[in-house]
Amino acid sequence: xxxxxxxxxxxxxxxxxxxxxxxxxxxxxxxxxxxxxxxxxxxxxxxxxxxxxxxxxxxxxxxxxxxxxxxxxxxxxxxxxxxxxxxxxxxxxxxxxxxxxxxxxxxxxxxxxxxxxxxxxxxxxxxxxxxxxxxxxxxxxxxxxxxxxxxxxxxxxxxxxxxxxxxxxxxxxxxxxxxxxxxxxxxxxxxxxxxxxxxxxxxxxxxxxxxxxxxxxxxxxxxxxxxxxxxxxxxxxxxxxxxxxxxxxxxxxxxxxxxxxxxxxxxxxxxxxxxxxxxxxxxxxxxxxxxxxxxxxxxxxxxxxxxxxxxxxxxxxxxxxxxxxxxxxxxxxxxxxxxxxxxxxxxxxxxxxxxxxxxxxxxxxxxxxxxxxxxxxxxxxxxxxxxxxxxxxxxxxxxxxxxxxxxxxxxxxxxxxxxxxxxxxxxxxxxxxxxxxxxxxxxxxxxxxxxxxxxxxxxxxxxxxxxxxxxxxxxxxxxxxxxxxxxxxxxxxxxxxxxxxxxxxxxxxxxxxxxxxxxxxxxxxxxxxxxxxxxxxxxxxxxxxxxxxxxxxxxxxxxxxxxxxxxxxxxxxxxxxxxxxxxxxxxxxxxxxxxxxxxxxxxxxxxxxxxxxxxxxxxxxx
Ligand code: ADP
Numbered sequence: 001x002x003x004x005x006x007x008x009x010x011x012x013x014x015x016x017x018x019x020x021x022x023x024x025x026x027x028x029x030x031x032x033x034x035x036x037x038x039x040x041x042x043x044x045x046x047x048x049x050x051x052x053x054x055x056x057x058x059x060x061x062x063x064x065x066x067x068x069x070x071x072x073x074x075x076x077x078x079x080x081x082x083x084x085x086x087x088x089x090x091x092x093x094x095x096x097x098x099x100x101x102x103x104x105x106x107x108x109x110x111x112x113x114x115x116x117x118x119x120x121x122x123x124x125x126x127x128x129x130x131x132x133x134x135x136x137x138x139x140x141x142x143x144x145x146x147x148x149x150x151x152x153x154x155x156x157x158x159x160x161x162x163x164x165x166x167x168x169x170x171x172x173x174x175x176x177x178x179x180x181x182x183x184x185x186x187x188x189x190x191x192x193x194x195x196x197x198x199x200x201x202x203x204x205x206x207x208x209x210x211x212x213x214x215x216x217x218x219x220x221x222x223x224x225x226x227x228x229x230x231x232x233x234x235x236x237x238x239x240x241x242x243x244x245x246x247x248x249x250x251x252x253x254x255x256x257x258x259x260x261x262x263x264x265x266x267x268x269x270x271x272x273x274x275x276x277x278x279x280x281x282x283x284x285x286x287x288x289x290x291x292x293x294x295x296x297x298x299x300x301x302x303x304x305x306x307x308x309x310x311x312x313x314x315x316x317x318x319x320x321x322x323x324x325x326x327x328x329x330x331x332x333x334x335x336x337x338x339x340x341x342x343x344x345x346x347x348x349x350x351x352x353x354x355x356x357x358x359x360x361x362x363x364x365x366x367x368x369x370x371x372x373x374x375x376x377x378x379x380x381x382x383x384x385x386x387x388x389x390x391x392x393x394x395x396x397x398x399x400x401x402x403x404x405x406x407x408x409x410x411x412x413x414x415x416x417x418x419x420x421x422x423x424x425x426x427x428x429x430x431x432x433x434x435x436x437x438x439x440x441x442x443x444x445x446x447x448x449x450x451x452x453x454x455x456x457x458x459x460x461x462x463x464x465x466x467x468x469x470x471x472x473x474x475x476x477x478x479x480x481x482x483x484x485x486x487x488x489x490x491x492x493x494x495x496x497x498x499x500x501x502x503x504x505x506x507x508x509x510x511x512x513x514x515x516x517x518x519x520x521x522x523x524x525x526x527x528x529x530x531x532x533x534x535x536x537x538x539x540x541x542x543x544x545x546x547x548x549x550x551x552x553x554x555x556x557x558x559x560x561x562x563x564x565x566x567x568x569x570x571x572x573x574x575x576x577x578x579x580x581x582x583x584x585x586x587x588x589x590x591x592x593x594x595x596x597x598x599x600x601x602x603x604x605x606x607x608x609x610x611x612x613x614x615x616x617x618x619x620x621x622x
Contacts (some may be wrong), residue, residue, distance in 0.1 A: 007198050019086035020076060024069035027094075031061040034112075038105060057104060064097055091134060099141055107149050108157050113142065113165050117172050128181045135173030142166055222287065229284035236277050244270050279428040282343075286435040293439055297465045298338035300389075301326055301474045304365065305592045307345045312588060315353050316567070316574075319537060321360035321493040322353075322589050329367045330389060332474050335463035340436050345391070347429040348456045352395035359396025359453070362495050366390050368459050385464050388442065394455045400448040409434040409444065433458070474593055480508035481597065485530040485604050487511045490520035490546065491566065492538045496591070500533060500566075503593050504600075517541025521549055529561060531604040533596075534583065536567035536574075543567070544581045551582035562607040564600055566591065 035058050042049050072079075072086050079086060098115045105112050116138040146162045149155045247267045251260060285291040308324055315322040345363070352361040368388040400408065409430050430444075437444045442459035487509050491497050497513055504511045512527065514520035516538040524532070532550075536543040547563055554560055564585045565578040575586055585603045587595055 007194075015080075016076060019072045020069075023087060023090055024065065024072070027065045027068045027090075031065050034061060034101065037112075041105075041111070057101075060100070060104075068093070088130075091130075092137070095134075095137060095141055099145055102142075103145060108146065108155065108162060114169065114172070116142070116169060117176070127184050128177055131173065131177035131180050135170060135177060138173055139166055139170045142169060226284045226287040229280060229287075237274070237281070240270060240274050240277065244274065276426055279426060279432060282432050283428050286432065291435070291439065293337040293340060295335050295337055295463065297333055297335050299332050300330055300334055300365065301332050301592070303338045303342055304345065304363065307342050308349065308363065309588065311346070311349050311353060314350075315361060315589075318353065318357065320353060320356055320358070321496055322349075322362075323360065323493070323495050323499055323591065324363040325365070325499055326474065327364075327366040328474075330365055331387075331464060333465040334387075335465050336440065336460070340440070341460065344433045344436055344458065344460075345393070347433050348391075348393040348458075351429065352393050352397065352454070352456070356395040356397030356453070360493055360495055361396075362392075362394045364392045364394070386461055387464060388459050388461045390457065390459050392455055392457050394453065396453040399450040399452050399454055400446065401450050402448075405446050405448060408446070481601055483601075483605075485509045485601070486528065487600065488514060488520060488523055488527075488529040488532045490514040490517065490532060490538065490543065491535040492516055493535070496535070496566075496589070499591060500596070503591070503596055507597055509600075517543060517546030517549070520546050524550060524561060525553075530608065531600055532561055532563045533566055533600065534563050536565055536578065543583075544577060547578075547581040547583050560607055562603040564603055 038057060039054065042054060068090060076086070095116060098112075102110045102112050102115065116134075143166060146157060146159075146166075150157045150159075244267065247263055247270060251263050251267065255263060282291065304324055304326060308322060312322055349361060349363060366389070368390040434444045437458045437460055440460035440462075442461060444456070444458040446454055446456050448454035487504055489497065489500050489504070489511050491500060491513070492515055501511050501513070512523060512529070514523050518541045520532065520534065521541070523529075534543040534547060538546075541549075543565060550561065550563065562585070563583045564587060565583045566587055566589060567574060567578070578586055584607070585599050587599050
């Protein structure tokens with residue numbers, strides 16, 4: 001809009017300059033040339049030079065020039081209001097003035113008969129029509145001059161010569177008219193282009209204003225929506241807690257098995273619903289910028305093992321190995337929001353279990369060697385009291401197509417609609433994780449191959465806690481055991497083998513590996529061991545069958561080798577199965593170093609005198 005006004009102002013200014021400055025200047029220029037021409041012509045003529053005549057001529061020209069400069073200045077505004085075109089007015093005035101000049105410089109004898117042509121060619125915006133009109137006017141004017149000489153002054157005019165002059169004037173004018181045509185077309189085109197550009201520009205300005213307004217409206221609506229969702233989710237949580245609590249109470253009452261089945265379904269559905277509501281609540285809090293972290297000192301290893309313990313039954317149900325490894329460089333006590341860290345891990349490990357049908361899920365934590373978080377968030381404070389950790393959750397599941405890997409961190413996006421129908425979910429989990437990770441000063445990314453599995457990486461920054469105890473931390477791990485044991489590890493999964501071997505060797509024990517129950521039996525028959533760590537689920541012969549066979553043999557030998565079950569099965573009846581088979585102790589996967597050392601070493605110590613019938617040592621995980 002402003003552009004249009006500006007363009008009009010520019011056109012007006014140009015019009016004023018043309019009429020008030022350029023045309024008078026042109027008049028001045030050709031008047032000077034004319035004066036010089038007439039002076040030279042008169043000098044070269046054989047007749048006497050008349051100063052009076054020449055002076056009158058110069059004065060006339062000067063008066064005309066001054067008039068053409070002064071009059072437009074005086075009346076320009078008025079004339080514009082009356083839509084009077086000064087350049088056209090002077091075109092006619094000039095023509096008449098030329099006639100006077102031609103007449104005064106010898107009429108039919110004057111050599112200035114072609115002057116009108118000069119005026120046509122010096123027009124600034126010559127148009128075909130204008131020049132054509134002017135050509136005819138010039139012709140008529142000159143013809144009138146000749147007729148005046150012939151009839152009024154009764155001079156002896158050479159009519160043939162005059163006709164020739166008129167033909168020359170007319171022809172030259174016509175030529176100028178036609179040559180002005182391409183220039184006119186070009187001028188028209190550039191004027192059109194400029195007008196179009198102006199229109200486009202003003203449209204653009206209008207559109208961007210509309211966009212700005214729409215953006216502001218959308219932002220306000222999104223803010224209102226987020227606040228509404230946050231309030232709603234909060235309101236829904238309260239009755240949901242009552243439903244869950246009451247269902248728990250009802251489950252503990254004397255309900256019939258059928259009623260308990262119904263109540264269990266109610267409880268698991270309510271749990272799922274609560275999880276979804278929690279996700280929506282978090283998501284809307286993040287969107288509304290209301291999610292804050294609450295840092296507290298916490299144990300990294302406990303947080304990790306608590307999380308994995310919660311998910312272990314799900315992994316066991318699907319027959320998946322669940323393992324974790326925390327680098328010794330990671331201090332145990334850190335300051336950060338452990339609940340939010342747990343939430344991220346629950347989500348990533350939960351997804352890994354959900355999208356994996358066979359194989360394993362492996363969690364690894366290390367100190368970040370390349371502090372990408374620092375590079376990504378230079379705005380966050382850095383210091384010696386802080387450290388960035390690198391978490392990796394790896395699975396051997398369905399994987400994610402490379403073209404979907406970038407999108408899955410956006411809200412409501414799921415890599416594949418059909419998989420989602422099979423696996424369920426809302427598509428919010430990773431969006432929340434990525435926002436939480438960002439709040440923790442880190443970043444999240446995925447490496448994945450379809451049908452091979454995925455590795456979700458994230459970094460997060462924590463403050464180091466003051467370690468007040470004499471002994472620093474999970475140093476306790478590296479303290480050698482009082483007595484070095486010969487341990488047989490019956491485990492088929494490579495990652496779990498590596499982990500257990502590493503833990504046990506650091507502790508000072510000697511480890512031998514058996515890939516399955518058959519190999520374990522063979523090893524026990526040929527070598528002496530202080531304790532057996534027996535995975536329950538193994539190919540060829542599982543841990544239960546192997547234990548039954550070992551105990552069968554021991555009936556003859558009278559020996560009792562302590563066997564510690566290692567299993568992802570975390571239900572009560574799983575323990576009973578292990579106990580019934582003759583195992584002595586039990587640790588649940590994922591393996592935690594401290595628990596593994598305690599149970600294995602205590603168990604070995606109890607049976608070191610090879611006495612039998614000692615009460616089994618159970619580690620209560622409930
Ligand atoms: P949800 O799991 O509730 O659908 P998420 O945001 O947690 O939502 O995950 C988004 C999508 O990313 C999932 O629907 C799935 O398609 C894909 N995805 C996430 N984790 C994995 C994984 N470990 N393996 C394969 N696909 C995954």
